[in-house]
Amino acid sequence: MSDPTELLTIGQLARRTGLSVRTIRFWSDSGVVAPTSRSAGGYRLYDAGAVARLDLVRTLRELGLDLDTVRRVLARQVTVRDVAEAHVRALDAEIRTLQVRRAVVRRVARHGGTTEEMRLMHELARMSARERRRVIEDFVHATFDGVDPDAPGAHIAQAMRTLPAELPADRTPEQVDAWVELAELVNDEAFRARARAMAVAGARVDREPGEPGEPGEPEGSRAAAAVDPERVAEHARGAVRDGVDPGSPEGRRVLARIVDPGLTAAERARLADTLATFTDRRVERYWQLLGVLNGWPPVPSQVPAFEWLIAALRASATP
Template identity: 75%
Template sequence: MSDHPETLTIGELARRTGIPVRTIRFWSDSGVVPPTGRSVGGFRLYDVEAAARVELVRTLRELGLDLPTVRAVLDRQLTVGDVARAHVRALDAELHTLRVRRAVLDRVARQGSTTEEMRVMHELARMSADERRRIIDDFVQETFDGIDPDAPGAHIAQGMRTMPAQLPADPTPEQVDAWMELAELVSDPDFRARAREMAVAGAHGERQPEEPAPDPAKVTEHGGRAVQEGVAPESAAAGEILHRIVDPDLDPAERARLADRLATFTDRRVERYWRLLGVLNGWPPFPSQVPAFEWLIAALRARS
């Protein structure tokens, strides 16, 4: 027993609380369970309230708190409610990470991915929300670097940043696939160069003389029907369809310039980018317009 009836030795405190002596000694050295004094022989002594403090420290540690946070709670710099709320947020983040990893593994199981694909997916799954956001921000920054933010068309940059910071809490297989594909797409140097070309041309084109532009609705309607019906762009039937979209009086040089301008802004992979964003954000799907514009471009060039 201790020399003082109101105090406990570290061994007595250990027996009363069921916590090993070495653990109490470590907590004591860390300042969360400080001794109230020393015995004549220099051994640590604790008051009877230390047992309750030890029990609280054990509870907080089992909740996952580190010792500095435990000490802040015990010193009343933080309330238990503050800590609980912080841990709820941490647990939510951990649960989200686990759901993402489960979704990634499910994709691997469904598609029989290669070792390299699995490595890439694993890295993406481990990324924080900020790191995933940075992938898109870096792509947008490179694409629109030096372009006047007030230039017509520059608002596309903001639209291209709409990849969610994180996947939904319980992502669908389609969202996981879209997430993986989008990350790979924006990392492709060829795609980056193509997006940059379109951005620069869009800003530069506003300073050029106005040229006739076809109505997108007419392109989709007539060009899309031509694609569905298999009408060759160079055929006689295509000429009749073409004249429903553009002015029949355009001379060959004007048709060539129009075809080149449309080709600059027509790209299947860029459209795919927007489709993937739609999957991730839950936007309603939209019909592809690129095939109709590709048909129009070919029809114009066939007559220029």
């Protein structure tokens, strides 16, 4: 056991702690671990308690604390617990920043892009909760501007705003990636135009069954309401999985299980056009990304099945 009255030179202290003489001298000059006294020749001498203090300083420094904070801990102006709690908060903030950077760099690595696009994505990813919500609000407003709020399809606007007020503190890498992709998506002019076209068309054709249509409304729009999504999921998805050609005899048999076989060729063509208006992979991706951010259970993609149905309708409408 060390003699508590024993005094150590800086070299001996370095050997006891495994720290370099240079580091101990720097910390000593900074007032973190001051020498107990000096020798007749002016050399620094430290008591045995300096070993424990230096071990604590090393630990706190490895955790990222600055020397001023370390000095306050050693002077008992703050407790180690207080410092640890503050440091946890700082580390959490740093982790969130690193997650954002990783998401941006990973997206650029996957899809390419210019330096300017990378800068823009990084700015979008770093937005506050209020700024993120404003981005979504602006997108939804532009999409549904002028659409009758009482139209049956207008309720979609509210659903499109269901962005969480804040990503959870223990957000997953997938949630960070989802926000980066969503922010990029809603700022894409082509996507905004496509969503707008769907909203306008939805306000025009999304009515209760049997309700009279507007003058000039495509006849196929009312027929589209008769398409059962469950039948599409059951039969068209299976056709996609099995690689059934939409224009083949087998494709026609599958089609007959989904829509009324008595539809004329013109009705099939109009129905295909109407379904195509509301079938878009990027719009579906918007909902998928919202699901990731809100922690909703994943839902299988419906678009490939509807794309197959559209192709089968058009093939069967061709003489």
